[in-house]
Amino acid sequence: MDAFELVDHERYPVWSLSQPAAVELVARSRAQLQEAGACELPGFLTDSGLKACQVDAHSLQDLAHEGEGVGTAYLEVPDPTWPRDHPRRRWCRYRSAVVAYDQFGAASPLRSLYESNEILAFLTAVLDTSVYRYADPLGALNLAVMSQADELQWHYDQTDFVVSLALQSSPAGGNFEVLPQLRADGDERYDEVGQAIDGIHPGVVQLPMIAGTLLLFAGRTSLHRVSPVEGTTPRLVALMGYDTTPGTRSTETLQLARYGRALQ
Numbered sequence: 001m002d003a004f005e006l007v008d009h010e011r012y013p014v015w016s017l018s019q020p021a022a023v024e025l026v027a028r029s030r031a032q033l034q035e036a037g038a039c040e041l042p043g044f045l046t047d048s049g050l051k052a053c054q055v056d057a058h059s060l061q062d063l064a065h066e067g068e069g070v071g072t073a074y075l076e077v078p079d080p081t082w083p084r085d086h087p088r089r090r091w092c093r094y095r096s097a098v099v100a101y102d103q104f105g106a107a108s109p110l111r112s113l114y115e116s117n118e119i120l121a122f123l124t125a126v127l128d129t130s131v132y133r134y135a136d137p138l139g140a141l142n143l144a145v146m147s148q149a150d151e152l153q154w155h156y157d158q159t160d161f162v163v164s165l166a167l168q169s170s171p172a173g174g175n176f177e178v179l180p181q182l183r184a185d186g187d188e189r190y191d192e193v194g195q196a197i198d199g200i201h202p203g204v205v206q207l208p209m210i211a212g213t214l215l216l217f218a219g220r221t222s223l224h225r226v227s228p229v230e231g232t233t234p235r236l237v238a239l240m241g242y243d244t245t246p247g248t249r250s251t252e253t254l255q256l257a258r259y260g261r262a263l264q
Contacts, residue, residue: 026125096146131242134243137263156224175206176226
């Protein structure tokens with residue numbers, strides 16, 4: 001199935017952006033993103049489209065590279081001149097498995113969604129700025145496979161926006177938790193980052209994990225994590241990377257940690 005066949009066009013007329021229904025969809029999505037730092041589009045796929053993407057994910061999940069370790073909220077090797085208790089030097093646990101972009105076959109329906117010019121045009125309209133696919137040969141499109149006790153630490157993304165497509169939830173845990181629009185230019189709000197890491201920030205928002213939901217998320221400015229997964233059914237999410245700057249790529253350090261290899 002190609003991208004057009006996957007999407008529920010009655011609810012989401014993203015192939016006809018000049019139609020009044022599409023104009024209203026863009027306005028509603030833009031308002032939600034500006035207010036909450038995330039835009040949720042439940043039921044973005046048809047039933048058959050969701051099934052095709054789930055079959056695709058199941059065929060890929062055994063290829064996922066398993067990574068475990070500790071990382072900071074800034075996905076960087078911290079500057080040792082920061083105080084030891086500073087959020088930029090706080091190490092937290094992560095464990096997950098990831099399928100890289102170059103492992104998706106040409107016929108992959110998930111790949112067709114990511115490479116769709118119509119989806120890109122819709123995102124451009126919602127963001128009201130130029131949008132480019134992430135240029136990273138490994139990180140542009142990922143399948144995140146999270147099993148029992150897997151988790152992602154509180155962190156910011158290295159792309160402006162990530163579009164996630166929920167494919168399969170775990171029986172418990174695996175919650176996507178976020179502090180919307182926490183950082184801004186010149187204001188990192190380190191005290192609040194520390195509160196999140198310590199589990200005491202009162203403003204954490206939990207976004208539901210419902211299969212077929214497309215989520216547009218401002219990951220570079222909104223601190224977020226995935227809580228520990230519970231149960232034997234893995235949590236499966238497709239992650240599609242975009243940026244407002246062309247040619248953006250991951251660092252080699254991040255590639256090695258996430259995929260077990262580097263490719264520039």
